[in-house]
Amino acid sequence: MVKGIITKGIAGFYYVKVEDKVFECKARGKFRNSNITPVVGDIVKIIPEESNLTGSIVEILPRKNILTRPSVANVDQAIIVFAAKNPDPNLQLLDRFLVLVEEQNLEICICINKIDIDKEKTYQEIKNTYEKIGYKVILTSAILNIGIDKLKNELFNKVTTFAGPSGVGKSSLLNAIDSSLSLKTGEISKKVKRGKHTTRHVELLNLKEESFVLDTPGFSMLSLEHINPKELKNLFKEFLPYNDLCRFSQCSHIHEPDCIIKQKVEEGVIDAGRYKRYQMFYKELETSKQRRW
Incomplete structure (x- = not known):
């Protein structure tokens, strides 16, 4: 057996990074029988088949935390990305996500992207409100390369979940941080003023300098109903x-x-x-x- 980390899960297959190799794995039936599902970020033990880079997941090591949406494990921090405009910030949605992340006791950073198109700088009021509470807020523009180095420094030597509504520029920001990622980006729907989903699954991306990020599908609704x-x-x-x-x-x-x-x-x-x-x-x-x- 060897130990690795799940970087992606698609249609019942889990892609496990072990040093410089990635194995396509299926989970043993015992997990299904125990109602346990492997998720991205899980540290697992696999029985590998070196010849064709496949294997079986036989053990999931204890998780230090798990988020339900996006479904990821062993995360150090969350960077919540919202746009200054196009789409306009939804503070109710932001606060829902903050509640869920606070529940997991993660470090939190709020990123307000697309500041270049907010000529009135209304994002400053949001920044001031959340900084007063005690949250770290970074202002960015992926197009003009504003705040990218500051954001990159926040990712160093951590596993970070990048989350936020569709269309706010998460993939564009990650491409600006590391151009080798070449993540697909999308346009804002003119009809409904919402972003089109470009990230279809949760994936753990290995950046330079010991940094990992989880690029996740955008969300629009977050349930809190499990909270007392x-x-x-x-x-x-x-x-x-x-x-x-x-x-x-x-x-x-x-x-x-x-x-x-x-x-x-x-x-x-x-x-x-x-x-x-x-x-x-x-x-x-x-x-x-x-x-x-």
């Missing part, structure tokens, strides 16, 4: 210093009086837009929980 509504407040980074200071120890920051979070929103310490989205997610999770019961 009582835990949601712990996934909003700016709430953490205040969560234990409310009058009621189990304050949801929704209905209760003497809530320090609501006070901080009124004072402008916590962004009102973020708080409204927190309320929306909380009510959504409460409704989902009632349906399940």
